[in-house]
Amino acid sequence: MAIPGLEVIQSSASLRGTGSGLRKVPNVAKLIDTSTCIGCKACEVACQEWNDLPNAKTVQDGSYQTLPTMTADFWNLIKFHEAEVDGNFAWLMRKDQCMHCADPGCLKACPAPGAIVQYSNGIVDVNPDLCIGCRLCETGCPFDVPRFSENTGKMSKCTLCVDRTTVGLEPACVKACPTGCLHFGTKANMLEYGNERVKQLKADGYANAGVYDPAGVGGTGVLTVLKHADKPELYGLPRDPTVPKSVRFVKSYLRPLGLLGIGAVVVGLVGHYLKFGPRVPPKIPPAPPPPAA
Numbered sequence: 001m002a003i004p005g006l007e008v009i010q011s012s013a014s015l016r017g018t019g020s021g022l023r024k025v026p027n028v029a030k031l032i033d034t035s036t037c038i039g040c041k042a043c044e045v046a047c048q049e050w051n052d053l054p055n056a057k058t059v060q061d062g063s064y065q066t067l068p069t070m071t072a073d074f075w076n077l078i079k080f081h082e083a084e085v086d087g088n089f090a091w092l093m094r095k096d097q098c099m100h101c102a103d104p105g106c107l108k109a110c111p112a113p114g115a116i117v118q119y120s121n122g123i124v125d126v127n128p129d130l131c132i133g134c135r136l137c138e139t140g141c142p143f144d145v146p147r148f149s150e151n152t153g154k155m156s157k158c159t160l161c162v163d164r165t166t167v168g169l170e171p172a173c174v175k176a177c178p179t180g181c182l183h184f185g186t187k188a189n190m191l192e193y194g195n196e197r198v199k200q201l202k203a204d205g206y207a208n209a210g211v212y213d214p215a216g217v218g219g220t221g222v223l224t225v226l227k228h229a230d231k232p233e234l235y236g237l238p239r240d241p242t243v244p245k246s247v248r249f250v251k252s253y254l255r256p257l258g259l260l261g262i263g264a265v266v267v268g269l270v271g272h273y274l275k276f277g278p279r280v281p282p283k284i285p286p287a288p289p290p291p292a293a
Helices: 042-050 105-109 136-140 172-176 187-203 245-276
Strands: 008-011 028-033 077-085 088-096 116-119 124-126 182-186 210-212 222-226
Touching: 028 187, 042 077, 042 172, 105 116, 105 136, 172 182, 182 187, 187 210, 187 222
Parallel strands: 028 222
Antiparallel strands: 008 116, 028 182, 077 088, 116 124, 210 222
16 A cells, blocks of 8 residues: 555565665654543544544443444544542543554554555554455454454554545544544654643642553554553553564464475475476276177
């Protein structure tokens, strides 16, 4: 998938850059300040409209949450969590979407060359034209993000509006947010802004406030300010997400061994042919004539 102005630095073909491998643009990031989210869902609507996704069928099950989970046609979901924190009731909302990991497990698990790519600005994207629908990316993602479409047989997820951000626009969800909960810019700037917000929250009495940017996946392109950063699971976030060891083992050892095995078989077949030549079927002697009457 070619995006003007961006270079693919990693792809599921080999996990090596198709270009020079040098980051020509700074990493971008989205900052989500959960402390100012009001659950208005403007970001959900903006995501559906900009990406031309169909309307989702909803069912009232006693929650303000639009859907129980993300789907192949719903990439951005405000999740509502009720929790007890220090003996007090807390209503915690968080924007659930692809985290755009610096070390993306989905990309490592994908066997289809070029189906998942990472651009030089850190965005992780899916190319549906090359996706084979094997669903292995699901096994590599510690955030349970990629979704399979029964209609298309392809995987899909948030693209961080790479078509907008490449030309200098902010993602559609950020543009629609009315409370300043969402911000977009370079990752360095977003970390600086997030840390300033954490200082304000701590001054307001939230001693455990922090920015969720887990090191286990190399950091993320979606940063999240949490009032209770010591308990990310209250927001539905894993405490220490990492790419599963099984995925790393398959990508680093089993797949190269498989390729070596295939190469050895090919070399053996060619060597056998050169040494013994083509196999000639044995001649079948003619059938004896029938006995005379």
